Amino acid sequence: MRIIKTCPSGQFERSGVILGREIEKLLPLELALYNYINTQLDFLRRYTEGQTMMYNDTKKAKEALGKGQIILCLDKSSSTHPLDAQSKVFALALMSIPKRQKRIFCYIPPSNPFATSF
Structure with a gap:
């Protein structure tokens, strides 16, 4: 068995994701949090504060994704x-x-x- 590439534990890179409150660009995870009754209030708070994760669909972000x-x-x-x-x-x-x-x-x-x- 040969491992080509590893990441240090607890570290990952998020590219193409930004914080905001455009409903049509929200990640599926955020929409699932809204649908679950126990996390709905937390989602609504973060949405009004513009702290929900959404796709960054700018041309520059698409080029950086790879x-x-x-x-x-x-x-x-x-x-x-x-x-x-x-x-x-x-x-x-x-x-x-x-x-x-x-x-x-x-x-x-x-x-x-x-x-x-x-």
Whole structure:
């Protein structure tokens, strides 16, 4: 097993996301917080203060985004057993894309709580 790239724990980069209060640009997470009764008041407070996360769709932000990692969660339950060979071929084909583009590929098996990075 070889890990191509890792981030220090607790650190991540958010690009393409800004704080604001334009309802049509809100992240799905923010909309989910509004729909849940226990977090609705917190959402409304942050929305009126302009502290909700939303997509930054400016041209400059789109240029800075680039391409991210590819994450594959492959189901190997008994219900997908007839498609086992096809799913393995799909995973191998998908692995070739990040290798060619020098991106991270992460395979997450549902039966294992730990991910394997290639």
